[in-house]
Amino acid sequence: MRIENVCILGGTGFVGRQLVNRLHEAGKRVRVLTRHPARHRELLVLPRVELREANVHDPETLEREFQGQDAVINLVGILNPAGRKSGGFQRAHVELAEKVIGACNAAGVSRLLYMSALHADPDGPSQYLQSKGRAEAIVFEQAGEVAVTVFRPSVIFGPGDGFLNRFAGLLRTLPCSFPLVRADARFAPVFVGDVANAFHDALEDEATFGQPIHLCGPKTYTLRELVEYTRELTGQRNVIIGIPGGLAKIQAWFLEKVPGKPLTRDNLRSMDVDSVCPEGTRAQPTALEAVAPLYIGRRNLRSRYYAFRERAGRNGELD
Helix, strand or coil, rough: CCCCCEECCCCCCHHHHHHHHHHHCCEEEEEEEEEHHHHHHHHCCCCCCEEEECCCCHHHHHHHHHHHCCCEEEECCCCCCCCCCCHHHHHHHHHHHHHHHCCCCCCCCEEEEEEEECCCCCCCCHHHHHHHHHHHHHHHHHCCCCCEEEEEEECCCCCCCHHHHHHHHHHHCCCCCEEECCCCCCCCCCCCCHHHHHHHHHCCCCCCEEEEEEEEECCCEHHHHHHHHHHCCCCCCCCEECCHHHHHHHHHHHHHHCCCCCCCHHHHHHHHHHHCCCCCCCCCCCCCHHHHHHHCCCHHHHHHHHHHHHHHCCCCCCC
């Protein structure tokens, strides 16, 4: 299978920008669907990239935009729904997946890559994992003539991420003590550049058709270890205090009502399952310690350079 034209949903996000750059470097022509093209003009410096204003939740729009495309990549996902209702997971994950695979079949697209989540399962412990699991089932069951691959990453890190950067901000906001829920939860963080490479490498690889691909980094950490490492990089001296289960639920109930929802009860339920790959999965190569100091630390010129790129929305591959 030869892929020349790729349409991406979610191409302006954290992983999306990295993937757009990776595909452009490989000579692909990339169409990025977005509601607000003017907000992402930095992508237009890439000559083979076009931004198309589109409502990705409209099936007719999807079918029109997928015409002439060899592959579609759906990166759209949310960790928490907006407002206080839970229906956002259903719309963003399940309903959109059904619309995308339907439009792929209608438009004659031969390849679909879908960003899922590690331990996605219709019977999973959280609404997030359940909705991702239902979305996976839909794209596989309704594939028709479309070759589908789903990707199941652990937490993704890199310049502009919403994981280590969030902890860095919270550590600065709470300089004395830092309450931490699910401190023993385990993660195998994977570098955003490795995720982009995995998507690119799978595009034309027939061995990945109809398969899930698990993406984990080379090392497993507890959440406490990750926060302690972030504390070291930021030069903070916070005392990290593990919060037991009952208090954690109370804290999450409170924080899910705060703007930005730094933690929700559904997030807690997701952490009931360790975010590590099945035994035998080939680890992605980039170590957390090789990259995180370049954008979390604020004590050297190179880290300030990456901070500037984050604010400018230019989070390409590391030099």
